[in-house]
Amino acid sequence: xxxxxxxxxxxxxxHVVHRHWFNLASHFFLLLVIFVIIFGGISxxxxxxxxxxxxxxxxxxxxxxxxFFLFMWLYSFMLWIDYYFDVWIITDERIxxxxxxxxxxxxxxEVHYSRIQDIxxxxxxxxxxxxxxxxxxxxxxxxxxxxSFRQVGDPNGLKDxxxxxxxRDRLGL
Amino acid sequence: xxxTIDDIYSSMQSLFGLFYTLLxxxxxxxxLFVVFHILRYSLDRKKALFGVTFFLSVAAxxxxxxxxxxxxxPFSELGIPTSF
Numbered sequence: 001x002x003x004x005x006x007x008x009x010x011x012x013x014x015h016v017v018h019r020h021w022f023n024l025a026s027h028f029f030l031l032l033v034i035f036v037i038i039f040g041g042i043s044x045x046x047x048x049x050x051x052x053x054x055x056x057x058x059x060x061x062x063x064x065x066x067x068f069f070l071f072m073w074l075y076s077f078m079l080w081i082d083y084y085f086d087v088w089i090i091t092d093e094r095i096x097x098x099x100x101x102x103x104x105x106x107x108x109x110e111v112h113y114s115r116i117q118d119i120x121x122x123x124x125x126x127x128x129x130x131x132x133x134x135x136x137x138x139x140x141x142x143x144x145x146x147x148s149f150r151q152v153g154d155p156n157g158l159k160d161x162x163x164x165x166x167x168r169d170r171l172g173l
Numbered sequence: 174x175x176x177t178i179d180d181i182y183s184s185m186q187s188l189f190g191l192f193y194t195l196l197x198x199x200x201x202x203x204x205l206f207v208v209f210h211i212l213r214y215s216l217d218r219k220k221a222l223f224g225v226t227f228f229l230s231v232a233a234x235x236x237x238x239x240x241x242x243x244x245x246x247p248f249s250e251l252g253i254p255t256s257f
Contacts, residue, residue, distance in 0.1 A: 004216055016216065056247040063242040070200060070235040077207045077228055085214050100214070 015090040019151040020133035024083040097147045113169035115141045121155040186248045
Protein backbone atom coordinates (compact mmCIF):
# COMPACT_ATOMS: atom_id res chain seq x y z
CA UNK A 1 0.00 0.00 0.00
CA UNK A 2 1.31 3.42 -0.93
CA UNK A 3 2.11 5.75 1.95
CA UNK A 4 3.49 9.25 2.10
CA UNK A 5 5.13 11.42 4.78
CA UNK A 6 2.54 13.18 6.90
CA UNK A 7 -0.14 10.63 6.19
CA UNK A 8 -2.66 10.47 9.00
CA UNK A 9 -3.70 7.33 10.74
CA UNK A 10 -6.54 5.61 8.85
CA UNK A 11 -6.11 7.98 5.92
CA UNK A 12 -6.31 6.07 2.65
CA UNK A 13 -4.60 6.99 -0.56
CA UNK A 14 -7.14 6.73 -3.37
CA HIS A 15 -5.25 8.10 -6.37
CA VAL A 16 -1.73 9.22 -7.17
CA VAL A 17 -1.77 11.51 -10.18
CA HIS A 18 1.21 12.48 -12.30
CA ARG A 19 1.39 14.65 -15.36
CA HIS A 20 0.45 12.94 -18.59
CA TRP A 21 3.23 10.88 -20.20
CA PHE A 22 3.18 13.11 -23.25
CA ASN A 23 4.59 15.96 -21.18
CA LEU A 24 7.68 13.91 -20.38
CA ALA A 25 7.89 12.45 -23.86
CA SER A 26 8.00 15.88 -25.46
CA HIS A 27 11.04 16.83 -23.35
CA PHE A 28 12.75 13.54 -24.13
CA PHE A 29 12.01 13.86 -27.82
CA LEU A 30 14.02 17.06 -28.05
CA LEU A 31 16.83 15.43 -26.11
CA LEU A 32 16.70 12.46 -28.46
CA VAL A 33 16.96 14.67 -31.52
CA ILE A 34 20.04 16.42 -30.13
CA PHE A 35 21.50 13.05 -29.16
CA VAL A 36 20.99 11.57 -32.62
CA ILE A 37 22.48 14.60 -34.33
CA ILE A 38 25.62 14.77 -32.24
CA PHE A 39 26.21 11.12 -31.43
CA GLY A 40 25.16 9.91 -34.84
CA GLY A 41 27.03 12.66 -36.62
CA ILE A 42 30.30 11.80 -34.97
CA SER A 43 29.86 8.06 -35.56
CA UNK A 44 28.89 8.68 -39.18
CA UNK A 45 31.89 10.90 -39.68
CA UNK A 46 34.26 8.30 -38.25
CA UNK A 47 32.79 5.57 -40.44
CA UNK A 48 32.62 7.57 -43.66
CA UNK A 49 35.96 9.33 -43.37
CA UNK A 50 38.31 7.07 -41.42
CA UNK A 51 41.32 8.66 -43.08
CA UNK A 52 40.25 12.19 -42.11
CA UNK A 53 41.34 11.78 -38.51
CA UNK A 54 44.36 10.06 -37.13
CA UNK A 55 44.29 7.73 -34.14
CA UNK A 56 44.56 10.69 -31.74
CA UNK A 57 41.73 12.56 -33.39
CA UNK A 58 39.47 9.50 -33.25
CA UNK A 59 40.14 9.13 -29.55
CA UNK A 60 39.16 12.75 -29.01
CA UNK A 61 35.91 12.26 -30.94
CA UNK A 62 35.07 9.09 -29.02
CA UNK A 63 35.79 10.92 -25.76
CA UNK A 64 33.46 13.74 -26.79
CA UNK A 65 30.77 11.18 -27.67
CA UNK A 66 31.09 9.47 -24.32
CA UNK A 67 31.08 12.77 -22.41
CA PHE A 68 27.95 13.82 -24.22
CA PHE A 69 26.28 10.50 -23.53
CA LEU A 70 27.13 10.83 -19.85
CA PHE A 71 25.70 14.34 -19.74
CA MET A 72 22.54 13.12 -21.48
CA TRP A 73 22.16 10.31 -18.94
CA LEU A 74 22.37 12.71 -16.00
CA TYR A 75 20.08 15.26 -17.65
CA SER A 76 17.51 12.59 -18.52
CA PHE A 77 17.19 11.59 -14.90
CA MET A 78 16.89 15.21 -13.85
CA LEU A 79 14.00 15.53 -16.31
CA TRP A 80 12.52 12.36 -14.87
CA ILE A 81 12.78 13.72 -11.32
CA ASP A 82 11.09 16.94 -12.35
CA TYR A 83 8.27 14.93 -13.93
CA TYR A 84 7.82 12.07 -11.48
CA PHE A 85 8.01 14.07 -8.30
CA ASP A 86 5.31 16.47 -9.40
CA VAL A 87 2.50 14.49 -7.89
CA TRP A 88 -1.03 14.98 -6.66
CA ILE A 89 -2.14 12.60 -3.97
CA ILE A 90 -5.88 12.18 -3.52
CA THR A 91 -6.83 10.58 -0.24
CA ASP A 92 -10.18 10.06 1.41
CA GLU A 93 -9.61 13.20 3.51
CA ARG A 94 -7.70 15.72 1.39
CA ILE A 95 -5.76 16.47 -1.74
CA UNK A 96 -2.03 17.06 -1.61
CA UNK A 97 -0.13 18.90 -4.28
CA UNK A 98 3.59 18.17 -4.30
CA UNK A 99 5.54 20.21 -6.80
CA UNK A 100 9.17 19.60 -7.60
CA UNK A 101 10.60 22.65 -9.30
CA UNK A 102 14.09 21.71 -10.41
CA UNK A 103 16.28 19.93 -7.90
CA UNK A 104 16.21 22.30 -4.98
CA UNK A 105 12.70 23.69 -4.80
CA UNK A 106 9.85 21.57 -3.54
CA UNK A 107 6.48 22.87 -2.44
CA UNK A 108 3.72 20.92 -0.76
CA UNK A 109 0.20 22.22 -0.35
CA GLU A 110 -2.98 20.51 0.68
CA VAL A 111 -6.66 21.22 0.65
CA HIS A 112 -9.44 19.47 2.50
CA TYR A 113 -12.60 18.65 0.60
CA SER A 114 -14.66 20.95 2.79
CA ARG A 115 -12.68 23.95 1.50
CA ILE A 116 -13.14 23.22 -2.18
CA GLN A 117 -15.49 25.75 -3.72
CA ASP A 118 -15.00 25.43 -7.41
CA ILE A 119 -13.46 23.00 -9.90
CA UNK A 120 -12.72 23.75 -13.52
CA UNK A 121 -10.93 21.86 -16.26
CA UNK A 122 -9.43 22.85 -19.57
CA UNK A 123 -8.17 20.78 -22.47
CA UNK A 124 -6.56 22.96 -25.11
CA UNK A 125 -5.05 21.90 -28.40
CA UNK A 126 -5.15 19.02 -30.85
CA UNK A 127 -2.77 16.67 -29.09
CA UNK A 128 -4.27 17.21 -25.62
CA UNK A 129 -7.73 16.63 -27.08
CA UNK A 130 -6.71 13.43 -28.84
CA UNK A 131 -4.73 12.12 -25.87
CA UNK A 132 -7.21 13.54 -23.33
CA UNK A 133 -5.03 15.50 -20.99
CA UNK A 134 -5.24 19.04 -19.65
CA UNK A 135 -5.43 21.20 -16.58
CA UNK A 136 -7.69 21.05 -13.58
CA UNK A 137 -8.07 23.98 -11.23
CA UNK A 138 -9.34 23.72 -7.68
CA UNK A 139 -10.49 26.96 -6.14
CA UNK A 140 -10.60 26.89 -2.37
CA UNK A 141 -12.38 29.01 0.21
CA UNK A 142 -9.29 31.10 0.68
CA UNK A 143 -9.23 33.98 -1.79
CA UNK A 144 -5.79 33.41 -3.18
CA UNK A 145 -5.37 29.74 -2.66
CA UNK A 146 -5.91 27.25 -5.41
CA UNK A 147 -4.42 23.99 -6.49
CA SER A 148 -3.62 23.32 -10.12
CA PHE A 149 -3.36 19.91 -11.67
CA ARG A 150 -1.23 20.63 -14.72
CA GLN A 151 -1.22 18.44 -17.82
CA VAL A 152 -2.95 15.48 -16.16
CA GLY A 153 -4.69 12.67 -17.95
CA ASP A 154 -8.49 12.65 -18.14
CA PRO A 155 -9.07 15.90 -16.24
CA ASN A 156 -12.85 15.61 -16.54
CA GLY A 157 -12.82 12.15 -15.00
CA LEU A 158 -10.61 13.47 -12.23
CA LYS A 159 -12.97 16.40 -11.69
CA ASP A 160 -15.90 14.01 -11.32
CA UNK A 161 -13.97 11.92 -8.83
CA UNK A 162 -13.00 14.96 -6.73
CA UNK A 163 -16.57 16.22 -6.76
CA UNK A 164 -17.77 12.81 -5.64
CA UNK A 165 -15.28 12.83 -2.77
CA UNK A 166 -16.21 16.40 -1.84
CA UNK A 167 -19.89 15.48 -1.78
CA ARG A 168 -19.13 12.46 0.35
CA ASP A 169 -17.21 14.66 2.74
CA ARG A 170 -20.08 17.14 3.01
CA LEU A 171 -22.50 14.33 3.75
CA GLY A 172 -20.13 13.01 6.40
CA LEU A 173 -19.78 9.59 4.82
CA UNK B 174 64.14 31.25 -18.44
CA UNK B 175 63.39 29.26 -21.55
CA UNK B 176 60.59 26.80 -21.82
CA THR B 177 60.89 23.74 -24.00
CA ILE B 178 58.02 22.20 -25.94
CA ASP B 179 57.95 19.43 -23.34
CA ASP B 180 57.38 21.99 -20.58
CA ILE B 181 54.49 23.51 -22.50
CA TYR B 182 52.94 20.08 -23.19
CA SER B 183 53.33 19.17 -19.54
CA SER B 184 51.62 22.38 -18.43
CA MET B 185 48.80 21.89 -20.93
CA GLN B 186 48.32 18.33 -19.76
CA SER B 187 48.13 19.50 -16.14
CA LEU B 188 45.60 22.14 -17.13
CA PHE B 189 43.47 19.61 -19.00
CA GLY B 190 43.78 17.30 -16.02
CA LEU B 191 42.55 20.01 -13.69
CA PHE B 192 39.59 20.86 -15.92
CA TYR B 193 38.69 17.23 -16.24
CA THR B 194 38.91 16.72 -12.47
CA LEU B 195 36.49 19.60 -11.96
CA LEU B 196 34.16 18.21 -14.63
CA UNK B 197 34.35 14.74 -13.11
CA UNK B 198 33.46 16.13 -9.69
CA UNK B 199 30.49 17.93 -11.25
CA UNK B 200 29.30 14.64 -12.72
CA UNK B 201 29.65 12.97 -9.32
CA UNK B 202 27.72 15.75 -7.54
CA UNK B 203 24.96 15.70 -10.15
CA UNK B 204 24.66 11.92 -9.79
CA LEU B 205 24.53 12.23 -5.99
CA PHE B 206 21.76 14.82 -6.24
CA VAL B 207 19.75 12.52 -8.48
CA VAL B 208 20.21 9.60 -6.07
CA PHE B 209 19.29 11.80 -3.09
CA HIS B 210 16.08 12.99 -4.70
CA ILE B 211 15.01 9.54 -5.80
CA LEU B 212 15.61 8.01 -2.39
CA ARG B 213 14.26 10.95 -0.39
CA TYR B 214 11.07 11.74 -2.27
CA SER B 215 9.90 8.51 -3.87
CA LEU B 216 6.60 7.24 -2.55
CA ASP B 217 7.35 3.65 -3.51
CA ARG B 218 10.49 2.26 -1.90
CA LYS B 219 10.93 -0.66 -4.30
CA LYS B 220 10.70 1.53 -7.37
CA ALA B 221 13.10 3.99 -5.79
CA LEU B 222 15.70 1.29 -5.18
CA PHE B 223 15.29 -0.06 -8.70
CA GLY B 224 15.63 3.43 -10.15
CA VAL B 225 18.72 4.22 -8.15
CA THR B 226 20.35 0.90 -9.02
CA PHE B 227 19.60 1.36 -12.70
CA PHE B 228 20.82 4.95 -12.73
CA LEU B 229 24.00 4.31 -10.76
CA SER B 230 25.03 1.21 -12.66
CA VAL B 231 24.88 2.97 -16.04
CA ALA B 232 26.37 6.19 -14.65
CA ALA B 233 29.27 4.30 -13.06
CA UNK B 234 30.05 2.49 -16.31
CA UNK B 235 29.91 5.72 -18.29
CA UNK B 236 32.09 7.57 -15.78
CA UNK B 237 34.62 4.75 -15.78
CA UNK B 238 34.79 4.67 -19.58
CA UNK B 239 34.97 8.45 -19.66
CA UNK B 240 37.95 8.48 -17.31
CA UNK B 241 39.73 5.77 -19.30
CA UNK B 242 39.13 7.64 -22.53
CA UNK B 243 40.40 10.87 -21.05
CA UNK B 244 43.62 9.36 -19.77
CA UNK B 245 44.22 7.69 -23.13
CA UNK B 246 43.98 10.98 -25.01
CA PRO B 247 47.25 11.76 -26.79
CA PHE B 248 47.73 15.30 -25.51
CA SER B 249 51.14 15.57 -27.11
CA GLU B 250 49.61 14.94 -30.54
CA LEU B 251 46.74 17.38 -30.16
CA GLY B 252 48.86 20.19 -31.46
CA ILE B 253 50.17 23.27 -29.77
CA PRO B 254 51.24 26.23 -31.87
CA THR B 255 55.02 26.49 -31.98
CA SER B 256 55.00 30.08 -33.19
CA PHE B 257 52.79 33.04 -32.44
